[in-house]
Amino acid sequence: MTESTYRIHGATGDWEVVIGLEVHAQITSNAKLFSGAATAFGAEPNTQVSLVDAAMPGMLPAPNRECIRQAVRTGMAIEAQINKYSRFDRKNYFYADLPQGYQISQLYHPIVGEGQITVTLDEKHPNSATKTIGVERIHVEQDAGKLMHDQHPTRSYVDLNRSGVALMEIVSKPDMRSPVEAGAYVRKLRSILRYVGSCDGNMEEGSMRADVNVSVRKPGEEFGTRTETKNVNSVRFVMAVIEHEANRQVDVLEAGGKIVQETRLYDPDKNETRSMRSKEDAHDYRYFPDPDLLPLELDDAFLAECRASLPELPDAKRTRYETELGLSAYNAATLTAEVETTRWFESLVSESARAQGKSESDVARAAANWLLSELFGALNRLGKDLETSPVSPAQGAELLALVADGTLSGTLAKQVFEIMLETGDAAGKIVEEKGLKQTSDTGAIEEAAAKVIADNADKVEQYRGGKEALFGFFVGQTMKAMGGKANPKVVNEILKKALG
């Protein structure tokens, strides 16, 4: 734990920034929160709409168990209190994208209570300071539809595909004190959601977006008045909003003005926020318990099932990678940050262990190094990611096994890997076809080494005279003579012997 030193340097002194985030995460589910309609992204307008979503007369909501389950699992993943009794409330307001005239949400009795998320403040340095950020609550609610203003010169069209889609609103405590902390919080939350499988975390498609609450104060003073910037849809923008908004507030306050509690909108093009509506003209949402729905009462069996279905989470995994697999802190952190990387890595390790007949902890380090340097390097170069990688974990494991049993040297392995990326062929097949097998044939290596020694009598003299760095020269020349296929270990041994 550490205290943030992030400050806005104003004319009257330093200001501390106080940040709270409300993250809306779309729950991964084939069906909406209260209707059987599908939830595919990018479908033609109004094709994912049931009678319930369109709020036709007499239609009633019926909770989707899977959405509830995902919210509970998410709560468990952040060590939150799970409320066995929760209830749905109606938030009433009129808008054309809200067919019912109210959003079904949970104001008074949310399904998940207090929890916490621990973030590493400098993700490049895994052993840097951490901070635990409190989560106030998670509740589930319906998303609204979408208005389209560009379809007709004078009219707006309504697309109800998103209407009724299940969201989790994850409300943090006002615990963050800098853009970096907020960025780390959103990334960590996203990582956890993706591990749990309760949200795909896709911010571009709107599966995850944040309302950013910002206020400033002189260190040690009471909280200032906050503003809320709505619907911010990337980590970068979250950080930009905080920076901009904190500076704006300091300017206002130092000019003798007052911060108005209001809702603001972020304009990424201009990198500024502007006022949307103030508290005075805020809606009176007339929240009340939804009489169409009974309270949600979760039984122990359901909770046990939710808990049992939780995967190993990033922090636990990271620790295990270090202690059980012997990975460096950096590698462990990098491999566990994204669930796709972890899955790929674990698949590579288990395939490797099997291919080599060894334990996972024996093969993990080589696998981690290869994945983080060779594979990521290649994918970067090719503009691909793990999902579109031309090489599968099993193929990677085969390559690593060929290195481990001495068939391939490091150099040869790189060559084989390049061919794998191009052709998608298996490493063994490439080794066979291209004759890229490394040799441990001592006779041939001895012969080549003898020739190198004979051709470079002067260097031999210098080496024997104490210039030990020349050993590498003999290795290189011998390898070159062997066409790169000699086993470096054998080359080393033979040269050591021959050079005395």
Place this chain on the structure above:
Amino acid sequence: MSNVTDLTVAEIRDGFRAGNFTAREVAEGFNANVAAAKALNAFIVETPDHALAAADAADAARASGDLKPLSGVPIGMKDLFCTNGVQTTAASHILEGFIPTYESTVSGKLWDAGAGMLGKLNLDQFAMGSSNETSFFGNVISPWKRNDGGNASLAPGGSSGGSASAISARLCPAATGTDTGGSIRQPAAFVGISGIKPTYGRCSRWGVVAFASSLDQAGPMARTVRDNAILLEAMTGFDPKDSTSLDLPVPAWEAGLSSNLKGKRIGIPKEYRVDGMPAEIDALWEKGIAFLKDAGAEIMEVSLPHTKYALPTYYIIAPAEASSNLARYDGVRFGLRDLPDGANLQDMYAATRAAGFGPEVKRRIMIGTYVLSAGFYDAYYTQAQKVRTLISRDFDRAWESCDLLLTPTAPSAAFALGEKQADPLAMYLNDVFTVPASLAGLPAMSVPGGLDAQGLPLGLQIIGKALDEQSVLNAALAIEERAGFTARPDKWW
């Protein structure tokens, strides 16, 4: 056979099965009565073809021996139930012309049971009213007249006034109703028929235009207790599409009918003796007590101390829910849209809702919006919910000493149309005896007890424990057998 339209549901069902007449003859008979009764304004839409098609299917089924529980029985459908392909309006201009592409669970169950539909019955707009005068399509008129020689048109009660009027006038042998604060029981009492509101959750609310979700409950209306039992069996049952639906098997209520009340203890709630109640109502109540004693029941006085708060509680909770439930009528997706030139979205909402909703609906939306508003919520809505719990607790306490309650259904006989329209509070008082059971979600039934001095029907109400519709039906049956209520309105329409 004299006239099929004089028969009860059970008589039609059994007579048809016995081959005494065809289903088509029954449907044609009722279709003719419907067509000849425009003066009552009981129907918003008539669907003679639907009734005939169901009748033909029933006749074919009889030939093949494949009969269903309601084969051969045509009924009326309150126009609050969405019916696939048939206009559904809730008696509101805002839904005029709206034709659902779906069938409410309850109406669907009735068609599946072989029933046919004679038409969509008029009602108070969005079921808000006790006289049927709030319908956009004009008020329903009761077939009954006072015996004072005057010709005043009487209210059939509400909100299921079309159902009441149509059954009483033999336009249909039975109909669906819905009851939020008495909308089945009070009109049944006004026209001398029976009607039961089952336990909240027995009938699915899916596809029924919502008024107040925590109170709305469908139920049957018919001339006899047995007919109510038959209909109720067809209408109830678990529906996963309604979260408040009860996941319980449907009892065999008709088979369980028995008017022997030996061992049953009937409570008489003393708080129901309200000031200014006509002596005739009191006398009817005494008569009811005597009937039940005669059937073997033990009578005792009980106390429901929070009764006097029921009406104000109801008139907070029901409008609060309605104000939100009716937000969907906004001119965007279906029904009326009033889009003045140059109007923006807010203008469209305002114009559409101003033109589409009647005054009583607007009044309740405004009351509901007010009681849910910031600063008033706790004083009204939260408080009302607490009182609602106390009212339920009153009943729970009463059940410690008795099995059923007997009360009058309404504090008066049918009033004349227009008589109470000017004073909403006087109108709301009509629900004083029916609202408590609604707030507690209990089964309650009105059964005719006799006529007042003006020759108008009066109803008695039986309230039962949750899920004990059988005891309610049985006590109503005991009253029905002893009251010998055979009066019917003289045909003037």
